[in-house]
Amino acid sequence: MAQEYDLVILGGGTGGYVAAIRASQLGLKTAVIEKEKLGGTCLHKGCIPSKALLRSAEVFATAKRGEEFGVMAKEVSINFGKVQERKNKIVGQLYQGVQHLMKQGKIDVYKGTGRILGPSIFSPMPGTISVEMNNGEENEIVIPKNVIIATGSRPRTLPGLEPDREFVLTSDEALEMEFLPKSIIILGGGIIGIEWASMLSDFGVDVTVIEYAERIIPTEDKEISREMHRQMKRKGVKIATSAKVLPETLQKGGGVIISAEVKGVQKEFKAEKILVSVGRLANVEGIGLENTEIQVENGCIAVNEYFQTKESHIYAIGDCIGGLQLAHVAAREGIVAVEHIAGQNPSRIDYSLVSKCIYSNPEAASVGFSEDEAKEKGYKVKVGKFSFRAIGKALVFGESDGFVKIVADEETDDILGVHMIGPHVTDMISEAGLARVLDASPWEVAHTIHPHPTLSEAIGEAALAVDGKAIHS
Amino acid sequence: MVVGDFPIETETLVIGAGPGGYVAAIRAAQLGQKVTIVEKGTVGGVCLNVGCIPSKALISAGHRYETAKQSDSIGIIAENVKVDFSKVQEWKASVVKKLTGGVEGLLKGNKVDIVRGEAYFVDANTVRVMDENSAQTYKFKNAIIATGSRPIELPSIKFSKRVLDSTGALSLQEIPNKIVVIGGGYIGIELGGAYASFGSQVTILEAADDILHGFEKQMTALVKRNLKKKGAEIITKAMAKGVAEKENGVVVTYEAKGEEKNIEADYVFVMVGRRPNTDELGLEQAGIEVNEKGIIKTDKQCRTSVSNIFAIGDVVEGLDLAHKASYEGKIAAEVIAGHNSEIDYLGIPSVVFSDPELASVGYTESQAKEDGIEVIAARFPFGANGRALSLNSSEGFMKLVTRKDDGLVIGAQIAGPSASDMIAELGLAIEAGMTAEDLAMTIHAHPTLGEITMEAAEVALGTPIHILK
Ligand SMILES: Cc1cc2nc3c(=O)[nH]c(=O)nc-3n(C[C@H](O)[C@H](O)[C@H](O)COP(=O)(O)OP(=O)(O)OC[C@H]3O[C@@H](n4cnc5c(N)ncnc54)[C@H](O)[C@@H]3O)c2cc1C
Ligand SMILES: Cc1cc2nc3c(=O)[nH]c(=O)nc-3n(C[C@H](O)[C@H](O)[C@H](O)COP(=O)(O)OP(=O)(O)OC[C@H]3O[C@@H](n4cnc5c(N)ncnc54)[C@H](O)[C@@H]3O)c2cc1C
Numbered sequence: 055m056a057q058e059y060d061l062v063i064l065g066g067g068t069g070g071y072v073a074a075i076r077a078s079q080l081g082l083k084t085a086v087i088e089k090e091k092l093g094g095t096c097l098h099k100g101c102i103p104s105k106a107l108l109r110s111a112e113v114f115a116t117a118k119r120g121e122e123f124g125v126m127a128k129e130v131s132i133n134f135g136k137v138q139e140r141k142n143k144i145v146g147q148l149y150q151g152v153q154h155l156m157k158q159g160k161i162d163v164y165k166g167t168g169r170i171l172g173p174s175i176f177s178p179m180p181g182t183i184s185v186e187m188n189n190g191e192e193n194e195i196v197i198p199k200n201v202i203i204a205t206g207s208r209p210r211t212l213p214g215l216e217p218d219r220e221f222v223l224t225s226d227e228a229l230e231m232e233f234l235p236k237s238i239i240i241l242g243g244g245i246i247g248i249e250w251a252s253m254l255s256d257f258g259v260d261v262t263v264i265e266y267a268e269r270i271i272p273t274e275d276k277e278i279s280r281e282m283h284r285q286m287k288r289k290g291v292k293i294a295t296s297a298k299v300l301p302e303t304l305q306k307g308g309g310v311i312i313s314a315e316v317k318g319v320q321k322e323f324k325a326e327k328i329l330v331s332v333g334r335l336a337n338v339e340g341i342g343l344e345n346t347e348i349q350v351e352n353g354c355i356a357v358n359e360y361f362q363t364k365e366s367h368i369y370a371i372g373d374c375i376g377g378l379q380l381a382h383v384a385a386r387e388g389i390v391a392v393e394h395i396a397g398q399n400p401s402r403i404d405y406s407l408v409s410k411c412i413y414s415n416p417e418a419a420s421v422g423f424s425e426d427e428a429k430e431k432g433y434k435v436k437v438g439k440f441s442f443r444a445i446g447k448a449l450v451f452g453e454s455d456g457f458v459k460i461v462a463d464e465e466t467d468d469i470l471g472v473h474m475i476g477p478h479v480t481d482m483i484s485e486a487g488l489a490r491v492l493d494a495s496p497w498e499v500a501h502t503i504h505p506h507p508t509l510s511e512a513i514g515e516a517a518l519a520v521d522g523k524a525i526h527s
Numbered sequence: 528m529v530v531g532d533f534p535i536e537t538e539t540l541v542i543g544a545g546p547g548g549y550v551a552a553i554r555a556a557q558l559g560q561k562v563t564i565v566e567k568g569t570v571g572g573v574c575l576n577v578g579c580i581p582s583k584a585l586i587s588a589g590h591r592y593e594t595a596k597q598s599d600s601i602g603i604i605a606e607n608v609k610v611d612f613s614k615v616q617e618w619k620a621s622v623v624k625k626l627t628g629g630v631e632g633l634l635k636g637n638k639v640d641i642v643r644g645e646a647y648f649v650d651a652n653t654v655r656v657m658d659e660n661s662a663q664t665y666k667f668k669n670a671i672i673a674t675g676s677r678p679i680e681l682p683s684i685k686f687s688k689r690v691l692d693s694t695g696a697l698s699l700q701e702i703p704n705k706i707v708v709i710g711g712g713y714i715g716i717e718l719g720g721a722y723a724s725f726g727s728q729v730t731i732l733e734a735a736d737d738i739l740h741g742f743e744k745q746m747t748a749l750v751k752r753n754l755k756k757k758g759a760e761i762i763t764k765a766m767a768k769g770v771a772e773k774e775n776g777v778v779v780t781y782e783a784k785g786e787e788k789n790i791e792a793d794y795v796f797v798m799v800g801r802r803p804n805t806d807e808l809g810l811e812q813a814g815i816e817v818n819e820k821g822i823i824k825t826d827k828q829c830r831t832s833v834s835n836i837f838a839i840g841d842v843v844e845g846l847d848l849a850h851k852a853s854y855e856g857k858i859a860a861e862v863i864a865g866h867n868s869e870i871d872y873l874g875i876p877s878v879v880f881s882d883p884e885l886a887s888v889g890y891t892e893s894q895a896k897e898d899g900i901e902v903i904a905a906r907f908p909f910g911a912n913g914r915a916l917s918l919n920s921s922e923g924f925m926k927l928v929t930r931k932d933d934g935l936v937i938g939a940q941i942a943g944p945s946a947s948d949m950i951a952e953l954g955l956a957i958e959a960g961m962t963a964e965d966l967a968m969t970i971h972a973h974p975t976l977g978e979i980t981m982e983a984a985e986v987a988l989g990t991p992i993h994i995l996k
Contacts (some may be wrong), residue, residue, distance in 0.1 A: 484977030
């Protein structure tokens with residue numbers, strides 16, 4: 055029997071399951087269709103497992119330098135099986151939590167692959183969904199008034215560099231590694247690539263990053279890139295920028311050999327494995343878009359500011375619509391879409407208020423415009439920068455490299471962007487995000503009392519530095 | 528005035544170069560004043576030399592030791608982990624030295640005159656500064672008193688080689704086997720906790736019915752639980768009576784539940800509060816009024832009863848906190864420069880570097896009730912936060928206090944990892960007059976601890992995503 059719903063969500067990743075919970079809170083009869091596991095990329099192949107591994111790597115690196123602080127260990131080693139076990143346990147715990155939340159919200163979960171049908175006997179409008187069930191039973195048909203497509207994304211690969219589980223990996227396979235390789239080439243120095251570089255290097259792996267752009271983490275402020283580059287190099291990560299990899303030169307055998315054109319000169323790179331981290335592709339195939347008027351632009355589903363596709367009752371959110379492919383963006387898009395469906399008047403998302411984090415060691419985090427972006431947009435900018443070297447708590451942590459940089463508008467005095475690199479900055483970015491939402495001036499942020507001795511003092515000082523009034527520099 | 532003693536003239540004279548004084552001096556100089564700062568000890572005051580920084584260094588080293596010992600649970604095996612305490616002390620000293628050196632450089636860079644010696648008021652425009660072999664008179668237009676505080680000594684328990692104040696406790700050269708800490712305030716809990724992390728057997732005696740006065744029971748309960756895990760014992764409603772020194776240790780006598788008991792220990796830490804350094808300043812010669820505890824009376828602009836003399840930090844009313852001292856220092860400097868600045872204490876956070884960390888800003892639920900404000904207190908646990916799980920520290924919670932009628936954020940308390948860094952956002956929210964809805968609407972990055980703030984706000988609104996209602 056075909057079930058009817060107010061809302062059916064295709065894909066139970068971060069975007070999808072958060073949308074489902076909000077829908078249930080708003081009284082909508084809701085179902086989620088998920089072909090793998092609720093929680094999606096973020097919980098099973100992304101944010102959470104990667105951060106769990108990063109933490110183990112950081113603890114390893116910290117324990118090794120304990121002597122500096124008077125804490126000696128005879129030998130520090132890694133039990134990688136245990137590292138993976140802990141990661142799996144955390145994922146398992148959160149996975150249970152999400153399943154529980156679905157039950158509690160009385161949200162039906164269909165375990166299978168959904169495909170949108172065109173107009174049919176079930177409905178004159180496209181949007182009915184046929185679910186090919188994982189358990190092999192007959193397809194279920196669900197008839198929704200509204201649909202949210204939240205099918206997410208998958209790692210992009212390059213022709214000739216498809217993952218083979220042995221030599222060529224994407225993050226999906228790398229997260230499941232049973233042993234650490236001795237050496238690895240990471241193709242792509244974006245956020246995910248740099249997290250891997252930092253983690254593996256902290257674990258003692260010999261890492262080489264090959265980045266096409268002229269700097270690593272090219273989406274971040276230039277000074278952040280530069281500091282990250284410096285600190286990665288200090289760890290022993292080798293980095294080639296302005297480097298175009300030549301997939302056709304790949305040789306596999308005892309390891310991999312591949313060449314790249316680095317600033318015009320062809321160079322050979324060797325390692326045990328190669329990790330391809332060159333971006334993500336939206337999952338828009340095989341879900342029946344051809345049965346609808348929905349448009350795909352540059353590989354992503356086209357939507358308006360309330361996330362409606364060309365079929366106004368079918369919405370799309372998260373990684374499958376492109377843009378900032380981040381979990382918290384997917385979640386918020388889901389909430390906005392649901393509230394719009396429920397006839398509320400949600401405020402539109404201002405993407406310049408979204409913070410981005412990199413959980414490498416050191417961490418980096420930012421919100422708003424970089425200095426260059428602000429200048430390109432025609433702002434007259436003023437900049438305040440404050441180093442962690444003058445922050446007592448950073449010295450206490452033994453991690454005093456890095457800084458907080460605030461970009462402000464000379465004319466209106468509004469904060470346009472905040473960029474940080476250093477210890478625990480991902481915990482500190484919330485304050486900066488709030489300051490952006492408030493359209494706060496540097497003075498207002500400086501006026502907020504930051505407790506002593508904490509890392510957050512660096513934000514207060516950077517805000518003062520915008521007008522040349524920092525106390526500690 | 529002594530013949531031949533030519534007074535040196537300055538515009539703003541700051542007495543004491545702790546976090547109150549040196550910040551006031553730098554701000555005053557930035558605002559165009561000619562500034563002189565007098566310090567009888569070391570630049571940086573209690574905070575940098577024998578307070579916040581060295582205590583956090585010991586706590587941090589203690590954490591390192593514990594993390595290394597327990598890291599097999601996250602797949603890292605550290606064999607034979609040991610503490611070389613003299614090395615810990617060396618490292619601690621190096622951190623202090625870097626920071627005090629830094630402050631001295633900053634004062635000079637801002638053209639503040641640093642004078643070594645002890646200042647004493649002669650009248651409302653004059654101090655005499657004495658060091659071992661000379662004395663000099665200074666005339667000022669405005670003065671800022673920032674002479675800080677010192678540990679209180681109990682009449683029946685005098686400081687000695689084995690009866691230590693916080694300064695003595697910070698500079699031990701070995702990890703004692705047994706310590707008794709008298710006083711379960713934040714200094715006692717932090718330092719007792721640090722030594723417990725290093726393996727000392729610690730007993731904390733607290734006269735009140737709970738430790739960490741001012742923090743709610745649900746928060747102190749977490750701290751007590753972890754202290755006990757480290758083998759520490761906490762005895763509340765316990766009055767320390769006296770100490771008998773023995774050859775290699777001490778016996779502390781205390782009374783609890785009407786009974787007198789003894790504990791043996793290697794050292795006793797007496798951490799029962801601090802008193803202001805206002806007794807040897809000649810305040811009466813300048814006409815500055817103090818209360819019966821020696822606290823200098825000030826108005827909202829940090830002005831004392833003498834209009835050209837200001838006082839800040841531990842010598843005035845309020846919590847003994849470094850950032851409060853610095854904040855008051857900036858206000859005093861601004862007022863002297865003719866700005867119309869005023870103190871607003873609601874946004875001053877207090878933090879305890881216990882395990883887990885505690886932080887609080889603005890109203891607690893019970894304070895709000897006392898003041899007759901109807902509030903919603905919304906709780907969100909660290910255990911439902913992915914980042915906390917990945918960091919392996921998922922105990923604790925945030926409590927957000929919002930006004931019932933309009934949702935205004937008026938307070939927040941956090942117990943959990945990085946609470947001290949997370950509280951800054953809540954301070955900003957309070958300062959900016961934000962509501963729970965504003966906080967919920969602000970997209971917080973995933974996976975960060977900051978999401979807890981957003982989710983607590985959603986709990987306040989009745990629409991939490993990641994916990995059940
Ligand atoms: C290694 C790595 C680290 C990352 N780290 C971070 C980070 O730290 N912070 C951050 O914000 N973001 C991070 N991301 C990105 C984040 O994971 C994504 O932005 C987020 O998961 C997007 O959510 P989503 O709901 O759009 O899609 P997804 O989480 O990809 O979920 C889509 C779901 O849809 C299901 N699905 C697809 N097609 C169908 C179908 N036809 N029928 C049924 N189900 C279907 C999939 O199985 C999947 O479960 C990381 C990503 C990676 C790969
Ligand atoms: C163990 C411990 C841990 C602490 N941890 C924290 C913490 O984590 N966070 C926090 O916020 N606070 C903490 N504090 C409290 C903090 O140290 C004080 O609140 C802060 O130092 C007060 O600053 P101040 O400028 O008022 O005085 P002080 O720092 O006490 O400085 C006063 C200065 O004045 C000088 N002086 C005194 N009399 C004279 C005179 N007559 N002439 C010239 N100079 C004089 C003194 O030598 C001293 O250098 C801690 C304190 C202790 C003891």
